[in-house]
Amino acid sequence: MSSGPTLKGLAAIIGISPTAVSMALNGRPGVSDELRARVRAIAAEQGYRPNFAARALRVERSNMLGLISRNLSNPGYLRLIDGFSGAAEERGYQVLVGTSDLDQARETNMIRAMTNRQLDGLAIAPIDAKAVLATWQDESDRPLVLVNSARSARSSGAMSIRGNASQAVRSAVDHLLELGHSRIALLTNPGLSSASERVSLFRRMMKAQGLTSRVISGGTADETVERVVRALSGDDRPTAVMTDSDLLAHYVYEAAIETGLRIPHDLSVVGHDDLPTSRLLGPALTTIALDRFEIGRQAATMLIGALNGDEIDRPHRELPVELKVRQSTAPPAG
Template identity: 45%
Template sequence: MATGSAPITQRDVASSLGVSISAVSLALSGRPGVSDQLRERILERAEELGYRPNASAVALRTNRTRVLGLLIRNLRNPHFLDVIDGFDETCAAAGYDVMVGSSRYDPDREGQLLDAFQHRAIDGLAIAPIGVSPQVREWSSVTSRPLVLLDTAGGPTMSVRTDQETAVDLAVRHLLELGHRRLAMIVAPADKSPDPERLERFRQLSVDLGFTALTVTTELSARAARSAIAEALAVPAPERPTAFIANSDYIAHIAYLAVADAGLRVPQDISVVGHDDLPTSASLYPALTTIAVDRREIGHRAASLLLDALHERPIATRNIVLPVTLHARASTAPPPRVDG
């Protein structure tokens, strides 16, 4: 079909073969009523002519749009770019388009985007929610379209997340082995935290393993995190943490900047552990110690769950927990000696 020409219709396909429009409709929709030989001829001619089904007409006929939604928290965090990539690749292979939105940690915007997805009649939704999102509960109450939660426990809802408890265990034990005893975890405010089990596990380990557990609570923007980490460092040396555990490599990089602002060094004065193992993390100076996760696999598994639910295929595991590993690099070292 030439660029700028009218789109090829079923009538065009029928006319080129000398068959009825109804025969073309049956063949293209996969319904019975035409012979296998005729179906093959119609499909071949439709491909030759460049016929593409009208999306609106298909949606009206099937009550499906063949569009899946993906709502994430923060496009500035490269973690989510890989999640989107895995999600989109899996959807494209199944013939589905993807609609992506970013809430930017704003509950009002999250609600607006959920409304938009619902009104666009997407076939299913994967969401990395802001904390325990009431809007997500409302989605399940007003639509039967399948839902998958990302990076948070799902309960009765399908979910894909990484093993957060093991992630904390690996980071804490690595730092303790280096000799650290004053550890700080950087976390989002309680109402926006996607993974409260991380903080719970951190505090439990402090009791079990005998270290001081500090928390730095901050909005997860670069400016807010840099300020909050700087405040945690602006205390006498015996009182400040000797290591930070971040919930992302993005925030870990901000910690590098805050440490430098305080006239300190990573790792000589302060060790830093990230979470994600972004491609750039090994290239930071010093190279970042981090918890590695398969970000594209998160997106792939989320899309696969939605597609299985839509096509009523058996789902072996509704709440998927992906493994994590620790990549120890140069951003962690034994703590400095502190007098006083």
């Protein structure tokens, strides 16, 4: 009975390189979704079976995975690191952690520094997913997982995992509308493709209600507080602010103190992350709960599965989020 073609034989049948066949079969970035589907269909038709023993001998392993966060000053990323490191270490991998500090040049340098360590795979919360993918493909042929990236990154060929952004925006907006708010602002971190996606979702929801969408762009801590203070100082100020993170929500609390506004009597606030500290704020923060520990855990298992040649179940994952209603939201005064 025939055992099917070899990897090189399969490549010859399809008319592409063995490297491209390997990337398509193993879920690695660098090939289109269309080519990946075609390769897998022809492989099944030809009865191709990977030789895992030969692959293990051929591919050198460092038993090290990389994880790059956007900003370690956001405690939410510490939970992600915990989940990622725990899942990796259970399977015999060490983890190298870095941060881009929301600086794209630093992000590129960090990726290159990690590839010099011969990483077996990388998970990254990207500033710009397309730029990250291009840099990684130039430096490595190992698997990549994009964490908390924009939905558009699904076409990149890399795996991805994130919270459900549409559910998050909808839950926050619906909650504030149900309370009677019509002047709602979104405080976001500009420059992130994932942030621009949430802005688009927010604008569409407000437009559907016939309401004006107000977007405040954050920056450094001091800049963000200053911009929120300005937004809250006008006669037609927002009566509610929703944010991209609990960290940004903390800055709204600071701005409210500076402008003499009381939360939630004069201003309602909704965060995103459900950090352990957020329920300790005065008043406790209403927020979107996102399980970053589970995101980290699944990102690690996806990378290791791809390295082992496994068929990755759902290579693009969106985990559910939940609105936690606490004391920072109330009907608008008057």
